[in-house]
Amino acid sequence: MxxxxxxxxxxxxxxxxxxxxxxxxxxxxxxxxxxxxxxxxxxxxxxxxxxxxxxxxxxxxxxxxxxxxxxxxxxxxxAPDREYFIGLKISAGELFGAVCDLRAGIRATAGRPLNECTPEAVAVQVAGLVDELLDADPAFRDRTRHLGVAVNGDVDRDSGRLRHSGLLGWRDVPLAELLAASTGLTVTVENDVRALTVAEHWFGEGIGTEYFALVTIGSGIGSALVVNGRLLRGAYGVAGEVGHVCVDPTGPRCRCGARGCVESIASTDVILAAVREAAANPRLTFGEVVGMAREGSPEACEAFARAGRAIGVGIATLVNVVGPERVVVSGEGVDAYDLLGRHIQDAYAAHVFGAASRCPLSLRPLPWEEWARGGAAVAIQALFPQPASPSTIGVG
Amino acid sequence: MxxxxxxxxxxxxxxxxxxxxxxxxxxxxxxxxxxxxxxxxxxxxxxxxxxxxxxxxxxxxxxxxxxxxxxxxxxxxxAPDREYFIGLKISAGELFGAVCDLRAGIRATAGRPLNECTPEAVAVQVAGLVDELLDADPAFRDRTRHLGVAVNGDVDRDSGRLRHSGLLGWRDVPLAELLAASTGLTVTVENDVRALTVAEHWFGEGIGTEYFALVTIGSGIGSALVVNGRLLRGAYGVAGEVGHVCVDPTGPRCRCGARGCVESIASTDVILAAVREAAANPRLTFGEVVGMAREGSPEACEAFARAGRAIGVGIATLVNVVGPERVVVSGEGVDAYDLLGRHIQDAYAAHVFGAASRCPLSLRPLPWEEWARGGAAVAIQALFPQPASPSTIGVG
CATH class of the missing domain: 1.10.10.10 (Winged helix-like DNA-binding domain superfamily/Winged helix DNA-binding domain)
Incomplete structure (x- = not known):
C-alpha cells in the first residue's frame, strides 16, 4: 500500500x-x-x-x-458512517467507482468511459470520478481518506505497483503513487479478483471461513483463495490461476502458450468463436449465442457444456489442492449460468476427492458495482496494520 | 496430538x-x-x-x-542431544523406526515386518520396536518422551485419530491413544506425506520458505503444501491431492472413481500394468520394466513418458494454484527418475504459468528412514504449543 x-x-x-x-x-x-x-x-x-x-x-x-x-x-x-471508502474498478474502457461505508455497504456509485488509457490519463480521470463521488454528500467529503483500486493484472499491493496488465497494456506502473498524487487519498491497489475475494471473505459468503475460494468466469477465468484467513499470494505473486489449470494436455492452445488450460476451453470468447465457426456466421454476438443455446441449438449447447465441464474440473482441482470450506462462482459469465451450471456441478462432483465433496459451490451474480466494492474492501483493510511478517515456521 | x-x-x-x-x-x-x-x-x-x-x-x-x-x-x-525423539513409519507390511535428535538428525534405526495388522497388534509391535530403539543407548532411554508416527491415510493430528487408511484397511482408529498406552510416550500421529513435508520444511530443502511443496511419486502420488509457514490442511482434511488432479477427463478410471487423475496414469502400478499388457507378459516385475525402459524398449519408455507428463502437469497445477517457492519431488518412484525426469520437467515447464516458472523442482531420493524421520519431525513439533486458533480474518 x-x-x-x-x-x-x-x-x-x-x-x-x-x-x-x-x-x-x-x-x-x-x-x-x-x-x-x-x-x-x-x-x-x-x-x-x-x-x-x-x-x-x-x-x-x-x-x-x-x-x-x-x-x-x-x-x-x-458505526458504519464513521468513515467512508472509495472503491474503484479500472477496466480497459471504463472506470467504475463506489462510496462504501465501514462495513462495505454501497452508498453511492458513478462511472465514466475511459477514452484514453495511459496511466497518467487514467489518474486524471480517476480524480474527476472521485470528486464526483465525494460531491454526492458532504459527509463523504469530510470522512473519506482511503481509495481502494481493483485492477486486472499482476499487482504488488505492498508497493502499490501494477507489474503487468495484459488487458490494459500496462507494465510496471506505480499506480498507487500516481493515484495518491491525483486524488490526495491514501491508495491501496489490488488485483481485481483478489479484491472481490476480500470483499466476499470479509463482508459476504466467506464470513467466518478460514479457507475460502472465489472463482470468476467470463472472458477470463480467475480465482483467488483465502488460506488460514489470509489471501493466498504465492511466492512469485502467482496463485489461484484456475484459468491456467490444464484439463486436457491435447486441448486447444491457450493465450498463455500452454495447451488445454481451463480458459482455452471455457472463456466466453472461446464459446463465441466455437459457435460462430459451427454456425458459419462470424457476426454472431455472445448474446445471440446465449439465445441460440437457450433455444436448444446443439452447437451452442455443446459449446457451453464443454466450457462448463472444463470449469467444473478446474474447480475440483482447486478444491482437491487447497481444500476451501466453500467456493463462490461469480463473474460476468454467470449470466449464462443456466447454460453452464449443470455441467459445472456435474464435472465438479465427478472429480472432487473424498471428504472435499462436502465443499459447496454457490453462485453469486456480479453487478459492476461489486468490483468497485472489492476495491473499497481492500481500502477498509488499510485501517489495519500490515500483518507482521508471518513467522516462517508454524507448528501444525 | x-x-x-x-x-x-x-x-x-x-x-x-x-x-x-x-x-x-x-x-x-x-x-x-x-x-x-x-x-x-x-x-x-x-x-x-x-x-x-x-x-x-x-x-x-x-x-x-x-x-x-x-x-x-x-x-x-x-544442544541436539538434550532430547531424543522416536519417529515411526507404519506401512502395510512393515514398521520402520528411528531415534532422532532435536535437529532431526538420525541417531539409530530399526525395522521389523508386520505380520498382523490390526491396530491392537500393531500397538504391541510398536512397543517392542520402541524398546529396541531405546536400548541402543542409555541416553535415548533417559531423554526420550515423544513418539511421532507417520502413517498412510486421512489423519486428524489434533485428536490423534486415523480417520481412514485404505492401505492399512483401518477406519476411525484412536491411534495416538493406543500407542501412548503401549509405549508410555507422548504420541503425535500425522499423515505420512505431511510428516515428510514437515521434516523437509523444518530441516531440509524447505528451510526458510513460506510457501513450499513436496510431491511423492510411486505406487501412490501425493503431496503436501506449506503456506505462510504452516502445513495446509484443508477445511475438510483434504489438501495437496495432486494424485487426484484430473489431467485428462477422458483418461483411465482412477481407484478414486474419477477419470484421468494423475495417479491413474502415473502410479508405478499403472506403469507396470501397461508394460505387462504391451509385452503380453503378466509376470514382469517393476524392476524388470525399469530395466526394459533403460534398454530402450519403446513400450516401457512410452509408459514412463506418459507417467512423467501427467506428473509434470499435476505439479504445474499445484504451482499455478498455490504458488510455492520450491517443489521437492521424492518417493520410491524417484528410483526411476532417469526415466521420468525429463518428461516431468518438460510438461511442468510447458504448463507452469507466468512468474511461477521461477519455482524450481528438485529431486530428493527417499530412503526408508526418511519416512521415520518425518515422524520424528512431527514429534519435535510437540515441543511447541498448538498454534492459537488463527484469527479468521487476516489482512493482506
Whole structure:
C-alpha cells in the first residue's frame, strides 16, 4: 500500500482483532468478543475504549440474554458512517467507482468511459470520478481518506505497483503513487479478483471461513483463495490461476502458450468463436449465442457444456489442492449460468476427492458495482496494520 | 496430538519463535534472532534464558564479526542431544523406526515386518520396536518422551485419530491413544506425506520458505503444501491431492472413481500394468520394466513418458494454484527418475504459468528412514504449543 498521509487506525493486536471481528460479523457482546479473540474481557474493554472514543464503535442498548441471567450486556457495534471508502474498478474502457461505508455497504456509485488509457490519463480521470463521488454528500467529503483500486493484472499491493496488465497494456506502473498524487487519498491497489475475494471473505459468503475460494468466469477465468484467513499470494505473486489449470494436455492452445488450460476451453470468447465457426456466421454476438443455446441449438449447447465441464474440473482441482470450506462462482459469465451450471456441478462432483465433496459451490451474480466494492474492501483493510511478517515456521 | 504426560517445552510466543528459528536454521546471534523474530534484544535474551538453563540452548564461544566491530557476540545454538525423539513409519507390511535428535538428525534405526495388522497388534509391535530403539543407548532411554508416527491415510493430528487408511484397511482408529498406552510416550500421529513435508520444511530443502511443496511419486502420488509457514490442511482434511488432479477427463478410471487423475496414469502400478499388457507378459516385475525402459524398449519408455507428463502437469497445477517457492519431488518412484525426469520437467515447464516458472523442482531420493524421520519431525513439533486458533480474518 502506498501511504499518502494516513496511518492505520489500529495497531495493537487486541484492537485489530476486536475491530476486524465487529466489521465482519456485526454486533457482538464483550463476552463473545473475548471468547472469539481469546482475549480477556478486560483486554476487550481496553481495546474497544479508544475505538468508542473515536466514534468507530458504539454500544448498543443493553439487552438481557435471559430473565435473571445476570447484569445486562451492551453489545458493541461498528458505526458504519464513521468513515467512508472509495472503491474503484479500472477496466480497459471504463472506470467504475463506489462510496462504501465501514462495513462495505454501497452508498453511492458513478462511472465514466475511459477514452484514453495511459496511466497518467487514467489518474486524471480517476480524480474527476472521485470528486464526483465525494460531491454526492458532504459527509463523504469530510470522512473519506482511503481509495481502494481493483485492477486486472499482476499487482504488488505492498508497493502499490501494477507489474503487468495484459488487458490494459500496462507494465510496471506505480499506480498507487500516481493515484495518491491525483486524488490526495491514501491508495491501496489490488488485483481485481483478489479484491472481490476480500470483499466476499470479509463482508459476504466467506464470513467466518478460514479457507475460502472465489472463482470468476467470463472472458477470463480467475480465482483467488483465502488460506488460514489470509489471501493466498504465492511466492512469485502467482496463485489461484484456475484459468491456467490444464484439463486436457491435447486441448486447444491457450493465450498463455500452454495447451488445454481451463480458459482455452471455457472463456466466453472461446464459446463465441466455437459457435460462430459451427454456425458459419462470424457476426454472431455472445448474446445471440446465449439465445441460440437457450433455444436448444446443439452447437451452442455443446459449446457451453464443454466450457462448463472444463470449469467444473478446474474447480475440483482447486478444491482437491487447497481444500476451501466453500467456493463462490461469480463473474460476468454467470449470466449464462443456466447454460453452464449443470455441467459445472456435474464435472465438479465427478472429480472432487473424498471428504472435499462436502465443499459447496454457490453462485453469486456480479453487478459492476461489486468490483468497485472489492476495491473499497481492500481500502477498509488499510485501517489495519500490515500483518507482521508471518513467522516462517508454524507448528501444525 | 494425544498428550500422554508431557507438556510443551515452550509456551510464550517469544520462546516459541526463538527455539523454532534455532532448530531450523542453526546457530544465530541474539542480534540476528531479534532481527528475524521482530523481538527486542532484551526479549530474545529473556526468552533464551530458561531454554539455556534447561540445557536446550547453549552459547557458542564468542566470535568477533569483524576487527574492531564492537563487543564480541556469543551465538546461540540448539544442544541436539538434550532430547531424543522416536519417529515411526507404519506401512502395510512393515514398521520402520528411528531415534532422532532435536535437529532431526538420525541417531539409530530399526525395522521389523508386520505380520498382523490390526491396530491392537500393531500397538504391541510398536512397543517392542520402541524398546529396541531405546536400548541402543542409555541416553535415548533417559531423554526420550515423544513418539511421532507417520502413517498412510486421512489423519486428524489434533485428536490423534486415523480417520481412514485404505492401505492399512483401518477406519476411525484412536491411534495416538493406543500407542501412548503401549509405549508410555507422548504420541503425535500425522499423515505420512505431511510428516515428510514437515521434516523437509523444518530441516531440509524447505528451510526458510513460506510457501513450499513436496510431491511423492510411486505406487501412490501425493503431496503436501506449506503456506505462510504452516502445513495446509484443508477445511475438510483434504489438501495437496495432486494424485487426484484430473489431467485428462477422458483418461483411465482412477481407484478414486474419477477419470484421468494423475495417479491413474502415473502410479508405478499403472506403469507396470501397461508394460505387462504391451509385452503380453503378466509376470514382469517393476524392476524388470525399469530395466526394459533403460534398454530402450519403446513400450516401457512410452509408459514412463506418459507417467512423467501427467506428473509434470499435476505439479504445474499445484504451482499455478498455490504458488510455492520450491517443489521437492521424492518417493520410491524417484528410483526411476532417469526415466521420468525429463518428461516431468518438460510438461511442468510447458504448463507452469507466468512468474511461477521461477519455482524450481528438485529431486530428493527417499530412503526408508526418511519416512521415520518425518515422524520424528512431527514429534519435535510437540515441543511447541498448538498454534492459537488463527484469527479468521487476516489482512493482506
Amino acid at each position: 502506498f501511504r499518502h498521509h494516513s496511518q492505520p487506525l489500529v495497531s495493537a493486536p487486541a484492537e485489530t482483532a476486536v475491530l476486524a471481528l465487529l466489521l465482519a460479523e456485526g454486533p457482538l457482546s464483550r463476552v463473545e468478543l473475548a471468547r472469539r479473540t481469546g482475549l480477556s474481557s478486560t483486554a476487550v474493554t481496553k481495546a474497544a475504549r479508544p475505538l468508542i472514543d473515536d466514534g468507530y464503535l458504539y454500544e448498543l442498548p443493553p439487552e438481557r440474554t435471559a430473565p435473571g441471567a445476570g447484569r445486562p450486556v451492551n453489545p458493541l457495534a461498528v | 494425544f498428550r500422554h504426560h508431557s507438556q510443551p517445552l515452550v509456551s510464550a510466543p517469544a520462546e516459541t519463535a526463538v527455539l523454532a528459528l534455532l532448530l531450523a536454521e542453526g546457530p544465530l546471534s541474539r542480534v540476528e534472532l531479534a532481527r528475524r523474530t521482530g523481538l527486542s534484544s532484551t526479549a530474545v535474551t529473556k526468552a533464551a534464558r530458561p531454554l539455556i538453563d534447561d540445557g536446550y540452548l547453549y552459547e557458542l564461544p564468542p566470535e568477533r564479526t569483524a576487527p574492531g566491530a564492537g563487543r564480541p557476540v556469543n551465538p546461540l545454538a540448539v
